[in-house]
Amino acid sequence: METAGTAVTVLENVTSMVAHLESVELYVTDAIKKGVNFDWIRSAGWSLHYQGIEDRIVSGVTRISVPWWCKQKNESMNKASRQVLKRKFQILSHL
Numbered sequence: 001m002e003t004a005g006t007a008v009t010v011l012e013n014v015t016s017m018v019a020h021l022e023s024v025e026l027y028v029t030d031a032i033k034k035g036v037n038f039d040w041i042r043s044a045g046w047s048l049h050y051q052g053i054e055d056r057i058v059s060g061v062t063r064i065s066v067p068w069w070c071k072q073k074n075e076s077m078n079k080a081s082r083q084v085l086k087r088k089f090q091i092l093s094h095l
Helices: 002-018 024-035 039-043 047-093
Strands: none
Touching (some): 002 047, 024 047
């Protein structure tokens, strides 16, 4: 759980910087693999399967969290847009 939480934190930080680029998943995957410590997999005795387990954790976090991040960002932008529109209507109604 700690690894997944750290991976999501890395994802949130990186996604805001690369969201406008193509292949966001590749950037995020690379950042997670560089920014998260997966040594516990080896120390748990799974050194033969280390890379597969790491890849599956990173893939799972990325495939769940990138769409979630996009949804959250869209909702916050929509809310801000609605507030601006509401303010414009208030201004226009007083003219």
